[in-house]
Amino acid sequence: MAFLKDIAAAAGVSIRTVSRVLKQSGYVNEATRTKVMAAAKQLDYRPSLAARALKTGKSFEVTAIIGSVDELHMEKIAGLEQALRAAGYSVHIFFSTTPADRQDAGDVLDAVLQRQPAAIIIFPNSLLPVKKVKARLAETNTPYVFLDTGHAGTNTVNIDRQQGVYEAVKYLAAHGRRHIAYMGSPNNNTRLAGYERAIKELCREPIILATAGNTQQDQYEVGRKNIETFLAANPRPDAVQVFSDVMAMGFLAALHEHGIAVPDDVAVVGFDNRRVAALAWPRLTTVMQPNRELGTVAAEILLSKIAGRKPPADDWYRILSTKLVQRDSA
Amino acid sequence: MAFLKDIAAAAGVSIRTVSRVLKQSGYVNEATRTKVMAAAKQLDYRPSLAARALKTGKSFEVTAIIGSVDELHMEKIAGLEQALRAAGYSVHIFFSTTPADRQDAGDVLDAVLQRQPAAIIIFPNSLLPVKKVKARLAETNTPYVFLDTGHAGTNTVNIDRQQGVYEAVKYLAAHGRRHIAYMGSPNNNTRLAGYERAIKELCREPIILATAGNTQQDQYEVGRKNIETFLAANPRPDAVQVFSDVMAMGFLAALHEHGIAVPDDVAVVGFDNRRVAALAWPRLTTVMQPNRELGTVAAEILLSKIAGRKPPADDWYRILSTKLVQRDSA
DNA sequence: TTGTAAGCGTTATCAA
DNA sequence: TTGATAACGCTTACAA
Numbered sequence: 001m002a003f004l005k006d007i008a009a010a011a012g013v014s015i016r017t018v019s020r021v022l023k024q025s026g027y028v029n030e031a032t033r034t035k036v037m038a039a040a041k042q043l044d045y046r047p048s049l050a051a052r053a054l055k056t057g058k059s060f061e062v063t064a065i066i067g068s069v070d071e072l073h074m075e076k077i078a079g080l081e082q083a084l085r086a087a088g089y090s091v092h093i094f095f096s097t098t099p100a101d102r103q104d105a106g107d108v109l110d111a112v113l114q115r116q117p118a119a120i121i122i123f124p125n126s127l128l129p130v131k132k133v134k135a136r137l138a139e140t141n142t143p144y145v146f147l148d149t150g151h152a153g154t155n156t157v158n159i160d161r162q163q164g165v166y167e168a169v170k171y172l173a174a175h176g177r178r179h180i181a182y183m184g185s186p187n188n189n190t191r192l193a194g195y196e197r198a199i200k201e202l203c204r205e206p207i208i209l210a211t212a213g214n215t216q217q218d219q220y221e222v223g224r225k226n227i228e229t230f231l232a233a234n235p236r237p238d239a240v241q242v243f244s245d246v247m248a249m250g251f252l253a254a255l256h257e258h259g260i261a262v263p264d265d266v267a268v269v270g271f272d273n274r275r276v277a278a279l280a281w282p283r284l285t286t287v288m289q290p291n292r293e294l295g296t297v298a299a300e301i302l303l304s305k306i307a308g309r310k311p312p313a314d315d316w317y318r319i320l321s322t323k324l325v326q327r328d329s330a
Numbered sequence: 331m332a333f334l335k336d337i338a339a340a341a342g343v344s345i346r347t348v349s350r351v352l353k354q355s356g357y358v359n360e361a362t363r364t365k366v367m368a369a370a371k372q373l374d375y376r377p378s379l380a381a382r383a384l385k386t387g388k389s390f391e392v393t394a395i396i397g398s399v400d401e402l403h404m405e406k407i408a409g410l411e412q413a414l415r416a417a418g419y420s421v422h423i424f425f426s427t428t429p430a431d432r433q434d435a436g437d438v439l440d441a442v443l444q445r446q447p448a449a450i451i452i453f454p455n456s457l458l459p460v461k462k463v464k465a466r467l468a469e470t471n472t473p474y475v476f477l478d479t480g481h482a483g484t485n486t487v488n489i490d491r492q493q494g495v496y497e498a499v500k501y502l503a504a505h506g507r508r509h510i511a512y513m514g515s516p517n518n519n520t521r522l523a524g525y526e527r528a529i530k531e532l533c534r535e536p537i538i539l540a541t542a543g544n545t546q547q548d549q550y551e552v553g554r555k556n557i558e559t560f561l562a563a564n565p566r567p568d569a570v571q572v573f574s575d576v577m578a579m580g581f582l583a584a585l586h587e588h589g590i591a592v593p594d595d596v597a598v599v600g601f602d603n604r605r606v607a608a609l610a611w612p613r614l615t616t617v618m619q620p621n622r623e624l625g626t627v628a629a630e631i632l633l634s635k636i637a638g639r640k641p642p643a644d645d646w647y648r649i650l651s652t653k654l655v656q657r658d659s660a
Numbered sequence: 661t662t663g664t665a666a667g668c669g670t671t672a673t674c675a676a
Numbered sequence: 677t678t679g680a681t682a683a684c685g686c687t688t689a690c691a692a
Contacts, residue, residue: 003669014679019671027677046444050389051669053380054684061422069408071401071605078399081425090445091423092391095411114376115420220609249609256586256611275401276606279550279579281586333685344663349687357661381685384668 002043010039022047053116062302063092063117065108067125071275072291076147079295080121087303089118096126109136119143119302124150143305145298145316150190154315157298161271164287164322165194168241168269171324173202177239177267181207183226183251184243191271195241207237219243223250227258230266238266239330245270245277245286252280252329267330282328290320332373340369352377383446392632393422393447395438397455401605402621406477409625410451417633419448426456439466449473449632454480473635475628475646480520484645487628491601494617494652495524498571498599501654503532507569507597511537513556513581514573521601525571537567549573553580557588560596568596569660575600575607575616582610582659597660612658620650 008015013032020026021036022045028036053059062084066073081091092115095101096108108128112120113136120142122128130146134155137144146156165182172180182195186208199206209229211222223242230237230251242248248270255262262268262282270277270286277284301316338345343362350356351366352375358366383389392414396403411421422445425431426438438458442450443466450472452458460476464485467474476486495512502510512525516538529536539559541552553572560567560581572578578600585592592598592612600607600616607614631646 005669015670016672016679016681017677020678023671025672029677032677044440046440048384048669049445050380050383051684052671054378054384054668054686055670055672057684059380069404071404074399074401074404077423078425078427081423082431085424093407093411093421093423094415095408097408101412110374110376115379246609249611253611253613274605276609279576279606279610281579281583281611283583335685345686346663346665346688347661350662353687355688359661362661378685381668382687384670384684385686385688387668 002040002045003048004045006043007036007039007045010043011036057116058118059116060089061092061115061117062089062119062121062299063094063112063115064121064123065094065096065112065126065128066123067127068097068123069095072272072289073123075291076123076295076298079292080299081295083296083299084302087299089303092117096128099127102127109133113140113142117142118306119145121298121302122146124148143302145301145305147294147298152317152319154311154317155301156317157294157301158317158319159289159294160319160321161190161287161289162194162197164271164289164324165191165241166198167322168271168287168324169195169198169202172239172241172267172269172330173198173204175267175330179207179235179237180204180239180241181209181230181233181237182241182243183209183223183230183247186210191241191243207233209233209237209240219247220250223247223252224254226251227254230254231258239269240266241269241271243271245272245274245280245284248284248286248329249276249280252284263328263330269324269330273325277325277327280329285327285330286325288323288325290322293320332370332375333378334375336373337366337369337375340373341366387446388448389446390419391422391445391447392419392449392451392629393424393442393445394451395424395426395442395453395456395458397453397457398427399425402602402619403453405621406453406625406628409622410629411625413626413629414632417629419633422447426458429457432457439463443470443472447472448636449475451628451632452476454478473632475631475635477624477628482647482649484641484647485631486647487624487631488647488649489619489624490649490651491520491617491619492524492527494601494619494654495521495571496528497652498601498617498654499525499528499532502569502571502597502599502660503528503534505597505660509537509565509567510534510569510571511539511560511563511567512571512573513539513553513560513577516540521571521573537563539563539567539570549577550580553577553582554584556581557584560584561588569599570596571599571601573601575602575604575610575614578614578616578659579606579610582614593658593660599654599660603655607655607657610659615657615660616655618653618655620652623650 004015004018007018018036021028021033102108149156169180209226211225270284273286273288277286297318334345334348337348348366350358351363432438479486539556541555600614603616603618607616627648
């Protein structure tokens with residue numbers, strides 16, 4: 001490890017001059033500059049991030065507070081890390097998935113703030129009370145962004161799920177499907193709204209496939225059990241937009257068991273584009289969430305905030321588009 | 331933010347005494363101790379990790395170098411983070427998935443070492459030349475551990491895939507299957523060895539289902555195409571142990587298309603216990619890898635190394651057991 | 661049992 | 677255009 005003083009010695013100048021050259025601040029004689037640069041390169045100088053953090057009170061680390069162990073998050077993290085690393089930042093991860101996680105860490109947020117991260121990114125369902133977090137973060141003046149909270153708000157990157165479902169339903173209609181149903185909780189939610197908007201535009205009757213009180217159940221089981229409401233529906237749907245890929249897999253299993261052909265008898269469209277969608281039988285047409293992009297956009301916002309840029313008109317709110325992935329099930 | 335000096339002032343003692351109390355080192359008068367503790371708590375003191383890192387040359391951060399964006403890694407990371415956090419460490423992640431990643435970071439390892447991590451954990455397929463890494467790491471005296479390298483070696487936590495396949499094949503035999511085949515590359519690999527060991531013990535003939543030169547192809551496609559070797563096999567297998575869940579999904583799709591019933595006509599066992607296994611149709615019996623445990627065991631090793639403990643007899647080599655997850659396909 | 665003081669490697673103020 | 681030098685907050689040898 002080479003330090004500033006080593007370079008200074010090697011180049012025959014003072015530490016301050018070396019620093020000046022390396023940080024490109026202030027006037028430096030071209031000759032000295034070259035000399036210093038050469039020495040730095042020669043000694044393979046890498047600044048001590050710890051010293052820098054101590055001195056400036058800011059680290060080059062961004063902390064991601066993750067709310068669940070989910071394959072989709074992995075992509076978000078990858079996007080985030082890639083974009084952040086390009087700007088010289090590294091990513092810290094911190095799980096907050098169970099109530100115990102919060103206890104262990106005392107207050108999760110305080111544990112995170114102790115490391116003086118340059119910024120914080122909060123993943124969905126992190127068990128953190130949003131309001132309190134925002135207040136605390138504002139107080140410590142730490143840039144932050146929320147990911148995929150599901151409802152509009154400042155300092156957030158969301159996914160336009162409504163539009164995703166809307167487009168999928170339009171696609172089904174354009175491919176000759178007459179009775180397009182939606183499977184999922186009938187309670188207020190964004191995806192249902194997208195379905196309803198599309199159905200209305202198509203001047204058709206909505207068909208909601210749902211079993212009572214299935215909110216907290218396993219999605220796969222819900223999809224599987226919903227075969228009954230499907231079979232009972234009159235007219236019987238020839239297409240179903242399902243809440244999620246996982247629920248769609250349950251529904252698919254039930255359809256197979258009943259000898260109902262997909263997509264010939266019913267078209268099925270999922271949501272999420274999980275790995276499973278490409279592996280299902282038949283391969284599942286689904287709505288892709290821009291997970292990687294979610295990460296990179298979050299990184300951009302964070303970097304802008306760190307750089308002290310003024311909030312744009314939307315006050316750091318972004319909503320990203322989904323995309324229909326056509327496969328064999330619809 | 332409260333600092334040592336604030337506590338010292340509040341308690342009317344010197345910084346040194348505060349430090350002594352907080353670190354529980356050396357003799358401290360009980361009354362002073364109480365006074366200091368109270369002040370620390372009152373001011374919600376949290377040590378500056380940056381200052382500590384600068385002073386000691388060691389951070390409380392462990393860097394994980396990740397080789398691919400894979401759902402299974404997410405679990406490993408979760409296990410790692412949980413165990414490490416309990417010991418006061420936090421986890422840094424660093425992707426090294428593409429050749430570009432290496433270039434961007436100059437030398438990945440140097441970029442990582444610059445942050446003076448307390449330890450490093452290297453995930454499978456991280457594009458890093460193992461020997462060079464070990465040398466560099468030994469040189470900088472940084473504790474490290476490799477994850478799931480696939481071959482025995484020191485400072486490594488592996489998964490006993492051979493045993494996993496062995497047990498699955500035995501399970502199939504115990505459930506009355508006569509002609510148990512293995513699907514996957516016929517080239518030397520651990521899983522195949524497990525299959526061969528079991529078949530030998532059962533005094534049966536091995537049946538290897540493979541298409542030529544499929545090494546680099548998409549596993550799903552390989553499984554799908556392998557239906558041909560399956561149909562051509564004589565006798566036709568009534569059970570197949572497939573290389574991976576993904577490959578099994580391809581095979582399953584082909585079986586469905588040929589109207590071959592699972593598990594009635596053929597039992598199918600996958601490997602990995604990915605999320606997809608529980609969602610497949612039929613639900614896939616498969617061999618579970620102890621991903622979370624892999625993370626926690628790696629954390630234990632790292633913590634031992636950090637604590638300066640002497641290497642045990644196995645020189646930090648651990649191999650973890652898999653577990654058969656029975657579902658509907660076998 | 662407690663305190664003084666010297667660093668860790670960087671940044672940045674102030675002179676020269 | 678350059679150089680002393682004082683922090684940043686913590687750890688720790690050495691004194692008292």
